[in-house]
Amino acid sequence: MAAPTIAQPGAGSRALRRWMTGQITQGELAAILLLPCFAFLVVFAIYPVFNAIWTSLHHLRLDQPHLGTPFVGLRNFARAFGDEYTWHSIRVTLVYTGVTVSAQLVLGLGLALVVNRLVRARGFVRAAVLLPWTMAPVLAGQMWRWLFNDQAGVVNDLLNRTGLVQGQIIWLGSPVLAFFAVTVAATWGAASYMALILLAGLQGIPDDLYEAASLDGASPLQAFLAVTLPLLRSAIMVSLVLRTLGALQALDLPFAMTGGGPGNATETFALFIYKNTFQFLDFGYGAALSVILVVIALGFAGTYYRVLAPRD
Numbered sequence: 001m002a003a004p005t006i007a008q009p010g011a012g013s014r015a016l017r018r019w020m021t022g023q024i025t026q027g028e029l030a031a032i033l034l035l036p037c038f039a040f041l042v043v044f045a046i047y048p049v050f051n052a053i054w055t056s057l058h059h060l061r062l063d064q065p066h067l068g069t070p071f072v073g074l075r076n077f078a079r080a081f082g083d084e085y086t087w088h089s090i091r092v093t094l095v096y097t098g099v100t101v102s103a104q105l106v107l108g109l110g111l112a113l114v115v116n117r118l119v120r121a122r123g124f125v126r127a128a129v130l131l132p133w134t135m136a137p138v139l140a141g142q143m144w145r146w147l148f149n150d151q152a153g154v155v156n157d158l159l160n161r162t163g164l165v166q167g168q169i170i171w172l173g174s175p176v177l178a179f180f181a182v183t184v185a186a187t188w189g190a191a192s193y194m195a196l197i198l199l200a201g202l203q204g205i206p207d208d209l210y211e212a213a214s215l216d217g218a219s220p221l222q223a224f225l226a227v228t229l230p231l232l233r234s235a236i237m238v239s240l241v242l243r244t245l246g247a248l249q250a251l252d253l254p255f256a257m258t259g260g261g262p263g264n265a266t267e268t269f270a271l272f273i274y275k276n277t278f279q280f281l282d283f284g285y286g287a288a289l290s291v292i293l294v295v296i297a298l299g300f301a302g303t304y305y306r307v308l309a310p311r312d
Contacts, residue, residue: 049294055287062281069284076288086289088264089272090296096183096254096268097247097300103187104243105236108194115195116202126199133193141256144185148172148257175265178258182266186253190246194239201235202228237308244300248293269293 024032056076058069080086115125132140147154148171159165171177205228213223251270254260260267260275267275273293277286 052287052290055284056291058284060282060284060287062283072284076285077292079285080288080292085264085267085272086269086292089267089269092179092265092267093248093250093269096179096186096250096266097244099183100186100190100247101240101243103183104191104194105240107187107191108239109198111191111195112198112202115199126196129192129195131192132189133196135189137189137252138256140185140189141253144181144188145172145257148181172258173262175262178262178266182254182257185257186247186250189253190243194243197239197242198232198235201232205231233308237304240308241301241304244304245297248297248300269296 057071057073059067059072059075060069061067111129115122115129118125135143146152150156150168150170150173153171155171156165156168159169160167169177171181209227209231210223213227218226249270250268251274254266254268254271255274258266260271269289270293273286273289276282276289
C-alpha cells in the first residue's frame with residue numbers, strides 16, 4: 001500500500017512561517033502574498049490590452065495567412081474612422097447606453113427604495129428582485145425575442161386583450177420598434193443589479209438624519225432630496241460606471257434578440273467588433289475597433305468620476 005502523500009506548504013505558507021519567526025518584515029510578507037494576484041492581473045488583464053494594441057497596428061486576417069502580419073501603423077484606425085458603419089454603430093451604442101442606463105437608474109432606485117422600506121420578507125423580495133440579473137443575457141435575449149414575436153408573442157397578446165392596439169405589431173421587423181424592444185429587455189435585466197448597489201447605499205444612511213429632517217418639518221420629498229440623494233452619491237457613481245461599461249460592451253443581448261437587425265438598426269459597437277473580428281476574420285481591424293471602445297469607456301468613467309465623485 002502506498003504511503004499517503006504529505007502536502008508541501010506553498011510559498012505563502014513558508015513566507016508566513018518565516019515572518020512569524022522574524023526572518024522577513026511585514027512589508028516583504030505582503031509583497032509575497034500579493035505576488036500571485038499581480039501575476040494573475042498581468043496575464044489576464046494587462047497582457048491582453050497590450051496585445052490588442054500591438055494587433056491593432058498590424059494587418060492580421062486569418063483568411064489571408066499568406067500576407068503574414070505586416071506592420072501598418074495607424075491604418076486600421078484610419079479605416080475605422082472613415083467607415084460610416086463604425087460611426088453608425090457608435091451612435092447606436094451611445095443612444096442605447098443613454099436610454100438603458102437612465103431607465104435602469106430610475107427603476108433600480110425605485111426598487112431599492114421599496115425594498116429598503118420593507119420590514120418583512122426583505123430577504124425574499126431582494127432575492128426575487130435579483131432573479132432577472134442572474135439570467136444569462138443570451139437566454140434573456142431569446143426569451144424576449146419570443147415575447148416580442150409578432151405572431152405568438154405575449155406582448156402583442158396583452159396589448160390586443162386590453163384593447164390598446166388591434167392587430168399584430170411586428171416589433172422586431174421595424175428599426176425603431178426593434179431598438180425599443182432591445183432597450184426594454186436590457187433595462188429589465190440590469191435594473192435589479194443597480195437596485196442591489198443602491199440598496200446597499202441606502203442601508204448605510206443613518207436613521208438619525210431622517211429623524212432630524214422630520215423634526216425640521218421636511219416632507220418625504222425634501223428628505224429624499226436633502227438626505228438620500230447626497231448620501232447615495234458614491235453608490236450612484238459606482239452603479240452608473242458599472243452599468244455604463246456594461247452597456248458599452250452590449251453584445252450578447254442584441255445578438256440574441258435581433259442579430260443587429262433589421263438592417264443594422266440595433267448593431268451596437270461591440271456587435272460590430274464581433275462581426276469584423278470573428279465573422280470577417282479581420283483581427284487587426286477588430287483590435288483597432290476594440291481600442292477605440294476602450295478609449296470611449298475610459299472617457300465615460302472619467303466623466304462620471306469628475307462629476308459624481310464625493311468632494312472633501
